[in-house]
Amino acid sequence: MHRQALHPPLLMGESAALVWGLPLPRVPARTHVAQVTRPGDSSAADVARHVVHVPPEQRTVHHGLHVTTLERTAFDCAAALDPYAGLVVADAALHVGADREAILAMVARAGGHRGVRRARAVVEAADAGAESPGETWLRWTMLRFGLPQPTTQVPVQTPAGCYWADLGYPAWRVLVEYDGAEKYGADGAQAVAALRKERRRQLAVEEAGWRVVRVTAADRRDPPALVARLRAALPDHQSTPRPYLQPTTRRRRPGARQPARP
Secondary structure (H helix, E strand, O other), X not given: OOOOOOOOXXXXXXXXXXXXXXXOOOOOXXXXXXXXXOOOOOOOOOEEEEEOOOOHHHEEEEOOEEEEOHHHHHHHHXXXXXXXXXXXXXXXXXXXXXXXXXXXXXXXHOOOOOOHHHHHHHHHXXXXXXXXXXXXXXXXXXXXXXXXXXXXXXXXXXXXXEXXXXXXXXXXXEEEEEEOHHHOOOOHHHHHHHHHHHHHHHHHHHHOOOEEEEEEHHHHHOHHHHHHXXXXXXXXXXXXXXXXXXXXXXXXXXOOOOXXXX
16 A cells, blocks of 8 residues: 555554554554545555654654654554553653653643543653553553552562562552563473572562562453452552553543644
């Protein structure tokens, strides 16, 4: 499609995220393209064309493809996708160098358009320290249920060396670790060695006076139970759920009803 077009299409939203190498919870079924005029009836079923003006400073070429900039891509996804998916993109964008203030400036210029409140909540909650969609899911779950904002990539000094935890609350000496399947590898011997190393690491951290809460993919089946376990590890605190980080019931299209110049 890109080479056949008279004017190279501008990839946006989820499609731009894929070009940038940003993770997505699921692969989009359609290619998302920005254009300034309404699409005709001949548009392919697997192409979603969005009538939206993207100013020149929010366009670039990456890997030979015309795409929205990293910041504009994060903004579009935060405004259009469900909060978790938007946060996965925003976390990854910040991790590779996106400018949070530039994204927030787009949010501010967007005014009261649809998805802007959610976009602001997502961008403000985004953290460059997240290293996987699993870690993002864990932090998103903690925030939407009202737990305090955790710190990412917490350094822990022990007699055995310095270790880094996925998430934590240094003031309370509580760490939260997400154990994804990829953490231990697919090979049996490699997995056993990784588990032993992880066990030694946890013992050293606990001996240094930290409490460790481990989370796995199985916990995703029952978020309330996970949150109850996390609450039990923390001192009393005020619960402050974030309404604009709650799951949405319908998926919005990137670019739909976007402001002309965010």
